[in-house]
Amino acid sequence: MLVAFLGIFARKKDLVFKAQKSKLFSIWDLLLYGLVLAIVIVLFAVFVFSPQQALDGLEIVDQTNGQVVLTVDFSNKTYRISPNYAQNVSVEKTGEIYQFTISRQLNGELCTNVVEVSLQNGNQYAKMIEANCPTHDCINLFEDIVANDQAIVCAPHRLKIVSTTTSGEGIII
Amino acid sequence: MKIPAKRIALLSMLCAMSLIMFMIENLFPAMFVPGAKMGLSNIFTMLAVLWLSPVDAIVLVIIRTTLGSLFTNVSTLVYSLTAGLVSVIFTLLVVRTSLGKVSLVAVSIASAVLHNLTQNLVYCLISQTPEMMGYMPYLALAGILAGTVVGLAVFVITKTIKPKTILKMLDYENTDNQ
Numbered sequence: 001m002l003v004a005f006l007g008i009f010a011r012k013k014d015l016v017f018k019a020q021k022s023k024l025f026s027i028w029d030l031l032l033y034g035l036v037l038a039i040v041i042v043l044f045a046v047f048v049f050s051p052q053q054a055l056d057g058l059e060i061v062d063q064t065n066g067q068v069v070l071t072v073d074f075s076n077k078t079y080r081i082s083p084n085y086a087q088n089v090s091v092e093k094t095g096e097i098y099q100f101t102i103s104r105q106l107n108g109e110l111c112t113n114v115v116e117v118s119l120q121n122g123n124q125y126a127k128m129i130e131a132n133c134p135t136h137d138c139i140n141l142f143e144d145i146v147a148n149d150q151a152i153v154c155a156p157h158r159l160k161i162v163s164t165t166t167s168g169e170g171i172i173i
Numbered sequence: 174m175k176i177p178a179k180r181i182a183l184l185s186m187l188c189a190m191s192l193i194m195f196m197i198e199n200l201f202p203a204m205f206v207p208g209a210k211m212g213l214s215n216i217f218t219m220l221a222v223l224w225l226s227p228v229d230a231i232v233l234v235i236i237r238t239t240l241g242s243l244f245t246n247v248s249t250l251v252y253s254l255t256a257g258l259v260s261v262i263f264t265l266l267v268v269r270t271s272l273g274k275v276s277l278v279a280v281s282i283a284s285a286v287l288h289n290l291t292q293n294l295v296y297c298l299i300s301q302t303p304e305m306m307g308y309m310p311y312l313a314l315a316g317i318l319a320g321t322v323v324g325l326a327v328f329v330i331t332k333t334i335k336p337k338t339i340l341k342m343l344d345y346e347n348t349d350n351q
Contacts, residue, residue: 016339018272019223019331028271029279036286036317043310063300141207151304153207155248162304 052147055124056165060102060115063158070100072126077119096120099129102159111157113138126161128152183342184221184229188236191217195241206308208292209315211322212285214241218261219281219327223272224339227265234261251299256292260284277331281324286316 058072062085070089072079079098081089092099096119103112114130127144133156142152145163152161194214203209214237221230234257242250264284267275289312297305 012269013340015223015268015272016336019277020336022273022276022328022331024276024278024328026274026276026279028274029276032267032275032279032283036283036313039286039290040310040313040317043313047307047310066301135202137203137207141203141205149304150307151302153300153302153305156246160300160302162302164304 052149054148055126055146055163056148057163058117058126058145059162059164060100061160061162062104063160064106069102069159072098072117072119074119074124079117106157111159113154113157113159115161126152126163128154128161131157133157177343179342180225180229184225184233187217187221187225188233191215191233191237192240195237196244199241199245204315206311206315208296208308209289209312210319212288212319213323213326215260215281215285215288215323216326216330218257219264219277219323220330222261222264222268223327223331224343227269230261230265231258234258252292252295255295256288259291260288263287276324277328278321278324281327282317282320285320285323286313289313289316289319 055074057074058070059068060070061067062069067084068082069085070079070081077096079091081091085102085104088102088104090101092101098117098119100115100117101112102115103110105111110132112130112132113128115126116129117126118124125144125146128138128142131138131154133154135156138152138154143150145152145161148163148165150163154160191214194217198210198213204211218230218234218237221233235254238250238253238257242248242253261284264280267280267283272280290309293305293309293312297303
């Protein structure tokens with residue numbers, strides 16, 4: 001047993017030959033492929049095809065200190081800007097669609113993100129529409145938030161938008 | 174313990190190539206899913222697993238992730254280091270126990286999926302964003318794609334380079350006349 005255990009950690013000459021001789025497909029591959037397939041199916045069943053809760057509340061969090069910048073309550077159609085970030089956030093309103101521009105200083109650079117939130121009944125969503133980061137992952141790769149428990153993360157600006165159940169705080173617009 | 178200079182040279186060559194691949198890949202945006210990359214630097218991790226000792230392969234992963242994140246973005250070190258270590262240990266176990274019974278492509282796909290899932294899990298835990306778990310299925314699919322590409326590349330490389338060349342580099346022929 002111990003010998004077999006140590007054998008795993010020794011250098012093996014025949015591995016070089018085995019690697020050269022190995023085929024593109026061997027019969028035991030099916031076990032590994034099956035395992036991977038099972039994981040994928042389970043993950044899709046759990047995270048994609050499970051019933052989604054309707055969008056309830058939204059939080060925008062500054063990940064540098066964990067503070068909440070902004071909360072939106074979809075059921076009451078209200079939003080609340082945290083007092084600490086009152087100077088960082090500006091709001092533009094077109095009908096029931098709000099554009100929140102969040103600009104803050106991070107390592108001496110001005111980081112700007114524009115988040116669009118729609119409070120229209122039947123068409124509630126939140127998405128990042130502008131960011132002055134180099135990658136734009138948050139705009140191109142993340143899906144729009146349309147249900148509870150979804151997130152958009154802007155990694156370079158350390159900002160995240162998450163949809164959660166609201167705490168009930170909010171100012172009526 | 175005596176470590177032959179040739180072995181160190183080979184390990185540092187693999188480290189350097191792996192790091193260069195990591196840096197080049199970092200210039201391109203992620204593919205389809207946030208955070209998903211091709212992981213082409215893992216071609217050299219696989220080669221180290223096949224040609225060198227487990228310790229060498231683990232050292233390669235630590236050096237690549239540490240230096241790579243220092244050159245690009247330090248905050249990603251925790252995720253790439255844990256995921257890299259988990260997947261390299263998985264690769265080592267599978268390759269050392271059953272290579273020949275399983276092909277390189279299958280091992281590569283399985284460890285790429287494991288890498289992506291570990292990375293996302295660690296990210297969710299550290300940044301306290303459980304909502305990101307929703308991307309798990311897509312990350313697994315991206316892992317299958319990336320693993321296939323890496324596996325095929327390793328397959329071609331091992332077929333192209335003669336075992337004799339590698340064994341000469343590692344001074345094996347002095348100890349064994351097989």
